[in-house]
Every structure is written in structure tokens, then in C-alpha cells.
Amino acid sequence: MRFPSIFSNLRLVLIMQVALPVLLVLAVILVICLSMVGQFIEERMQRDLQQVARTIHLPVSQALERQDLDQLQNSMASVFGITEVYGAYLFDSNGKRLSSFGVVNPTQEQATDALQQIMQGEFSQYERIRGRDVYSFFMPLFDATGQPNGLLQVTRRRSDIDRELTELKYWAWGGFGLVSLIILGVISYSHQRAIEAPLQRLVESMRRVSHGDRHHRAAERGPIEISQLAKGLNGMLDAIEQVEISEAQQRMAREQMAERLRQTETMAALGQLSAGVAHELGAPLTVVDGRANRLLRRMGNEKDIAELNEIRQQAARMTSIIQQLLSFGRSSRAQLRDLDVASLIERSESLLADQGYRVSLIQGPPAKINGDSLSLEQALINLLRNACQACPTGPVELSWQVDEQLHIHIDDAGPGITADQQSQVFEPFVTTKAPGEGSGLGLAIVQRVMREHQGEVTLSNSPLGGARFSLTLPIVSSNDSGTAV
Incomplete structure (x- = not known):
């Protein structure tokens, strides 16, 4: 002992x-x-x-x-x-x-x-x-x-x-003894006030920190040595807190990176699977549509004609899904070129108009981006088609703005997307449409295209009352631009 x-x-x-x-x-x-x-x-x-x-x-x-x-x-x-x-x-x-x-x-x-x-x-x-x-x-x-x-x-x-x-x-000697007692008393009293009390406060601060009050800080009072000790303790606690915050941020970043890696691996596997399935189903669907079309030319019974047309419509729908699967599983390998934003948006709006959808185009400032026109057109058409389907009676607006980047906005006056759905709409096979009306791959394809172009797609509430999808892309400076397409 x-x-x-x-x-x-x-x-x-x-x-x-x-x-x-x-x-x-x-x-x-x-x-x-x-x-x-x-x-x-x-x-x-x-x-x-x-x-x-x-x-x-x-x-x-x-x-x-x-x-x-x-x-x-x-x-x-x-x-x-x-x-x-x-x-x-x-x-x-x-x-x-x-x-x-x-x-x-x-x-x-x-x-x-x-x-x-x-x-x-x-x-x-x-x-x-x-x-x-x-x-x-x-x-x-x-x-x-x-x-x-x-x-x-x-x-x-x-x-x-x-x-x-x-x-x-x-x-x-009696006076000496009295003076000695006074000196000892003064030392004890001075020690209690000048040293012991500040040290007790410092020890109490340490006790509170050790019991879990990590935000407590010692009072920097008393003699300069104790004040410096309290300041050093507070600095150590601040450093520990900063290290813990940094460690938590790094841990969160690692978890997010692991989650993105998992999603990337899942998407890659899903893309390979989708490409394989689409390739295997493409040829039989072509045969089904061709046979139905030949039978349709021979039939004279209206009931049989209607059934054959229904077969062709469903085959066309499955073909469209297969094309989306192929698009989702295939990364763009086209050579990136400088593109004129206005021309790109007008072509996308024109292609959508051929499909029977009407969009209000709001012109923005001239700008150029570097990318693959087919992939970007597909992303715009997917977003515009979803907006028109969500708001059949309109209005649907397409506009863009330019600051240090290009911002393309697709707004609709539809019912919008709930907060619970907003966190999942970009995942594959997740759709807000009724069963049988969508494959759930359109927004996933848009997100993939944006990643390939170092951009991003975001979802927010539209000024029209529905949903707003925004595409953000880096612009090409005038010094670096070549011929725009």
C-alpha cells in the first residue's frame, strides 16, 4: 500500500x-x-x-x-x-x-x-x-x-x-512564535485564495469534462500560471473537439464514398444485366412485331385487328423499355465537342414536339458547353417528357441561365414530388408514375449523363407549383471554344 x-x-x-x-x-x-x-x-x-x-x-x-x-x-x-x-x-x-x-x-x-x-x-x-x-x-x-x-x-x-x-x-521568542503563526496563517490564507481555490475550479472543470461534459471550458482566472494552465486545458479540449469533428467528417465521407462505391458497383452490375437482357429480348420482340404486322394486313375482322394492334403497341412499349435498358447500361464513348446551348435545347424541344408534347421555351443568354449532343438531348427529352406527362394540360417551361456555370431548368405545374420520393427518384426502377406507365430508368439515365459531363441534376419546387429539375454543367470559355455544333 x-x-x-x-x-x-x-x-x-x-x-x-x-x-x-x-x-x-x-x-x-x-x-x-x-x-x-x-x-x-x-x-x-x-x-x-x-x-x-x-x-x-x-x-x-x-x-x-x-x-x-x-x-x-x-x-x-x-x-x-x-x-x-x-x-x-x-x-x-x-x-x-x-x-x-x-x-x-x-x-x-x-x-x-x-x-x-x-x-x-x-x-x-x-x-x-x-x-x-x-x-x-x-x-x-x-x-x-x-x-x-x-x-x-x-x-x-x-x-x-x-x-x-x-x-x-x-x-x-514569544514574539517570534506569534509572528511565525501570523506568517503561517497568511501563507495558508493566501494559498487558499490565490492557489487552492483556482486549482479547485480547474479540478472541477476536469471532473466535469471527464464525466462527459465535453463542451465545458475552465475559467481562465487566478494567477497567471493557473490561468495559463486553464488556457492550455481549454486549448487541448478545443483541439480534441476539432479532431473528433474532423474524424466524424472523415468517417461520414468514408461512409458516403463507400455508399457511392456500392451504388456504382450495383449500377455497373445492373447495367451489364440490363444490356444482356435487352440484347436477348430485342430480337424476339422484333419477330413478334413483324409477325403481328403481317397478320394485321391479312385480317378483316375488326376485333382481330384491334387485338393485333394491341400486341404491336405492347411490343413497341417493351422495345422502348429495352432501348432505355441499353441506354442505361451503356456509357457514352462519343468524342466530346463544343455545343451551342441554344441549338441543343431547340433540337431537344423539336424532337419532343414530334412526339406530340408542347413546351414553352424561354430563351437564355448564349453559352457553350463541351459534351456529347446525343446523350444531352436524351437527358433533356427524358426530363421534358416526364414534365409533360406529369402536367398534360401544361404549362411546362424550359429555360436556362448562365453565371459561372450553365443552369437548365425544366418546370411544370403538376402535382409535384413528395419529400419522401425526392430522395429516391434518381434510383433505377423507381418511378412516381402508375404501374405499367414507366420503367423508372429515365431519371437514372439523366443522372448518369450528368456525371459523365461533370455536371449534376437537382430537384426542387417549381415556381409554377410543380417540380423543377435543374441541370448544372460547366461552360466553355470564349478563349477555349472551337466550332460549336
């Missing part, structure tokens, strides 16, 4: 790696300052005691020289008006104690040692007097001739100095 490290929490990292080093440096500085301040206080207290000794030095020297014991006692007693003094002692040149004020008195041996040392001048020292630790300041006394005639000793308890130093340390 893996236990979490103490450095796994950012707040602890800040405290351990930022706050504690800072506090450690402050503690070292505080120790140095306390040492310096303590030494200063100790020296100040020693100077105060020395100043007290120097204050009474002259009166005591004069009283000692005059042997004025009362003045001597009064001068020594005046020392205790100052609370810092623990004891005051006066010795003659032989080490005999002349006056003593204090809880404990120095020994004769201590006095003798002090008399020997003052030959070098006044001095001070820490010593132990009858079990008490004190600080003593020694001043020599001189007579009128300048000869040493005594020793003045003023003491102060060592504990007074230590107590003041200890009190100073307590206050200093």
Missing part, C-alpha cells in the same frame, strides 16, 4: 519549503540579535553598578581619610537607595572590613585577593560570595598622598542580570 507523501499537499509544500526556511533564517537572526542585545543589557547593568560605585567613591574616600565613621556609614547606606545594589563593602589597606551593607559578606581571603588586584586599578568580576552568585565592582581608595588606603566593593546579584536577560528572551 502506497502512503501519501507529506509533499503531496501544496500547502504543506509551501510551509515546509518556503515558510520554514524563512522562519529558520529569522530564528538565526533572532538568536544573533538576542546575543547582541543580551550582551548590551549585561554591559549596561554593569555600567550602572559601576556608576553607583563612582558616585559614592569620593565621599567614602574623604570620610575614610578623616576617619569620620558616621559620614562613612551614611555614604555607604545611601547606596541602597538604588535598587540594583545587592551589597556594598569597605575594606582598609590591610583587608579589614570597615563597613558592610548586604545580605552576605565577602571572606577575608576574597578581600585580600581583591586588594592585590586593585594595584592595577579598578576591576570587576563574577564571583561567588558564601554560596551567592554576584557581580562585583572593585574601586581602590587613596589618601591625600595618593597611596592606596582602602577598597570599595559594590555587588549585584547575578540572578538580576540573568532574570532580565531571560525575560528578554521570553518576550523575543
Whole structure:
């Protein structure tokens, strides 16, 4: 089992790696300052005691020289008006104690040692007097001739100095502890507001994204580093979304390409089948029509004549279907030529008029296209025948427009084509006509012809109220055109 490290929490990292080093440096500085301040206080207290000794030095020297014991006692007693003094002692040149004020008195041996040392001048020292630790300041006394005639000793308890130093340390370390708590509190509060809260928002954004909210984006607020992190996260999410969209589009394109390939393979197989069937049925139908025609010339009975005419009509209908099957299964291999659009449309309208259909022709601007005139005429005739059959009483209009391409429109005022049928009308053997009235190959042939000419056929609603079929073909520029047919 893996236990979490103490450095796994950012707040602890800040405290351990930022706050504690800072506090450690402050503690070292505080120790140095306390040492310096303590030494200063100790020296100040020693100077105060020395100043007290120097204050009474002259009166005591004069009283000692005059042997004025009362003045001597009064001068020594005046020392205790100052609370810092623990004891005051006066010795003659032989080490005999002349006056003593204090809880404990120095020994004769201590006095003798002090008399020997003052030959070098006044001095001070820490010593132990009858079990008490004190600080003593020694001043020599001189007579009128300048000869040493005594020793003045003023003491102060060592504990007074230590107590003041200890009190100073307590206050200093107490203040340091309070400052440390304030620093830690400020770091924790600042971390919570400046780092933890923005990070929590960022983590919450990640959680929402991981739970499926792929459109959520992190708020780009907070310190610049966290803001950049949020911006990077949003950029990554945007990139992932774009990749997913691109992948979906590519997948859809592959599916559409696969579907078109499947349809192309199906149409190719269907075209081969249709061509084979049409070839096998063409000859028998010709024989049937020929025999029926010979019988028709021999018959005199009207009933038999009517039946033979019906046989010929059905044979002609089957022949027409076979021709459409052959046209559907056979791609144009004719050499493409530049064609005049107006001439192409007028020939198609004229051929349709020979079949008994009437179309209103609306002239458009001159234009030229590159293509096979027979295939294009067949496509136009198929569309015009369907429009006339859908609207027998008219009107049916044929028009064209030219921009960067050629747009040929066939409009009728018939019942139109429903939305469900519009997606299927270009498929082979799909027809909107009544059973027995159409093969369902006319629009499929139109679509094949348009593909062969790098064009397209579209279906929409006509301004006349029925259906509009539009043929879109690339035009030939005037610089590239040759002789138009």
C-alpha cells in the first residue's frame, strides 16, 4: 500500500519549503540579535553598578581619610537607595572590613585577593560570595598622598542580570512564535485564495469534462500560471473537439464514398444485366412485331385487328423499355465537342414536339458547353417528357441561365414530388408514375449523363407549383471554344 507523501499537499509544500526556511533564517537572526542585545543589557547593568560605585567613591574616600565613621556609614547606606545594589563593602589597606551593607559578606581571603588586584586599578568580576552568585565592582581608595588606603566593593546579584536577560528572551521568542503563526496563517490564507481555490475550479472543470461534459471550458482566472494552465486545458479540449469533428467528417465521407462505391458497383452490375437482357429480348420482340404486322394486313375482322394492334403497341412499349435498358447500361464513348446551348435545347424541344408534347421555351443568354449532343438531348427529352406527362394540360417551361456555370431548368405545374420520393427518384426502377406507365430508368439515365459531363441534376419546387429539375454543367470559355455544333 502506497502512503501519501507529506509533499503531496501544496500547502504543506509551501510551509515546509518556503515558510520554514524563512522562519529558520529569522530564528538565526533572532538568536544573533538576542546575543547582541543580551550582551548590551549585561554591559549596561554593569555600567550602572559601576556608576553607583563612582558616585559614592569620593565621599567614602574623604570620610575614610578623616576617619569620620558616621559620614562613612551614611555614604555607604545611601547606596541602597538604588535598587540594583545587592551589597556594598569597605575594606582598609590591610583587608579589614570597615563597613558592610548586604545580605552576605565577602571572606577575608576574597578581600585580600581583591586588594592585590586593585594595584592595577579598578576591576570587576563574577564571583561567588558564601554560596551567592554576584557581580562585583572593585574601586581602590587613596589618601591625600595618593597611596592606596582602602577598597570599595559594590555587588549585584547575578540572578538580576540573568532574570532580565531571560525575560528578554521570553518576550523575543514569544514574539517570534506569534509572528511565525501570523506568517503561517497568511501563507495558508493566501494559498487558499490565490492557489487552492483556482486549482479547485480547474479540478472541477476536469471532473466535469471527464464525466462527459465535453463542451465545458475552465475559467481562465487566478494567477497567471493557473490561468495559463486553464488556457492550455481549454486549448487541448478545443483541439480534441476539432479532431473528433474532423474524424466524424472523415468517417461520414468514408461512409458516403463507400455508399457511392456500392451504388456504382450495383449500377455497373445492373447495367451489364440490363444490356444482356435487352440484347436477348430485342430480337424476339422484333419477330413478334413483324409477325403481328403481317397478320394485321391479312385480317378483316375488326376485333382481330384491334387485338393485333394491341400486341404491336405492347411490343413497341417493351422495345422502348429495352432501348432505355441499353441506354442505361451503356456509357457514352462519343468524342466530346463544343455545343451551342441554344441549338441543343431547340433540337431537344423539336424532337419532343414530334412526339406530340408542347413546351414553352424561354430563351437564355448564349453559352457553350463541351459534351456529347446525343446523350444531352436524351437527358433533356427524358426530363421534358416526364414534365409533360406529369402536367398534360401544361404549362411546362424550359429555360436556362448562365453565371459561372450553365443552369437548365425544366418546370411544370403538376402535382409535384413528395419529400419522401425526392430522395429516391434518381434510383433505377423507381418511378412516381402508375404501374405499367414507366420503367423508372429515365431519371437514372439523366443522372448518369450528368456525371459523365461533370455536371449534376437537382430537384426542387417549381415556381409554377410543380417540380423543377435543374441541370448544372460547366461552360466553355470564349478563349477555349472551337466550332460549336
